[in-house]
Amino acid sequence: MPELPEVEITCRGIEPALQGQAVTEVRVRQPRLRYPVPEDLAERLPGQVVRAVRRRGKYILVEFEAGCLLIHLGMSGSLRVVPAERAPLKHDHFDLVVGAQAVRLRDPRRFGAVLWLPHPALSHPLLAGLGLEPLEDEFDGGVLHALCAGRNTPIKLLIMDSHLLVGVGNIYASESLFRSRIHPQTPAGTLSRQRCERLATCIRETLHDALAAGGSSLRDFVHSDGGSGYFQQQYFAYGRDGEACRVCGSTIRRLVMGQRATFFCPRCQRRSASARS
DNA sequence: CCACGCTCCTGCGCGC
DNA sequence: TGCGCGCAGGAGCGTG
DSSP: OOOHHHHHHHHHHHHHHHTTOBOOEEEESOOBSSSBOOTTHHHHSTTOBOOEEEEETTEEEEEOSSEEEEEEOTTTOEEEEEETTSOOOTTEEEEEEETTEEEEEEOTTOOOEEEEEESSGGGSHHHHTOOBOTTSTTOSHHHHHHHHTTOOSBHHHHHTOTTTBOSOOHHHHHHHHHHHTOOTTSBGGGOOHHHHHHHHHHHHHHHHHHHHHHHTTGGGGBSOOOOOOOOSOOOSSTTOTTSBOTTTOOBOEEEEETTEEEEEOTTTSOOSTTOOO
């Protein structure tokens, strides 16, 4: 479930514990995640110094001289900084131990991943095909409009396609579209440049707001058993099926797109050609 | 290239 | 109280 803001906050949360530190131990309790956790990590990593902790899309990259440890949180994953000797709980699958502390991965549903990427890590198939970072300057209404051009895909599915745009998951897709007053089923290629400008802005604002909400919980990453939930936030659309729209009072509706629940306000987010700016 | 649907996994909430 | 069911979802992958 973590989307870009949660992953970004996770990176910031674990970086102070890892940066410049030498790995003392790797513990793999459950190697069967999305992909098998490499068996040789426990031999390969100890002694190596963490150069940096970065994020690309929803992938967390712990960088070493020889390569990168890639961590993906999947839907239910979380990373916490805990005392190295704290007893693991159920679903605590992986520890990266640095001295007295450990960065601990918990992932009940095991959709997450821990992989070793030799340099150049960004050439790895999982990373090479990733799309734009929505919080970077490279992303704006113009490039979004270009991505939409010629595509019949509903706009909600397009902004969730990590090969085009990274980090926007199911929750923030619905929220961004609500803010921009665009119906989720609108064929991407029919969106005007102006509406793409607005959507790009709303995606950035939605992610920024979530980031701000998560910033206040940074200390939770240290010495905490942690949770996997989203930041405390008031959603406009997501999960509000049957409730009143916070803007116009209409009833929020739910539909399924790409096997995913989608929430929108039928009044604020009109799909007809009469929809204005 | 494009669009779509299937799949992995477990916890939770619901109806009976 | 407990059982079984449906749902939740990131993203690779296979298919047409």
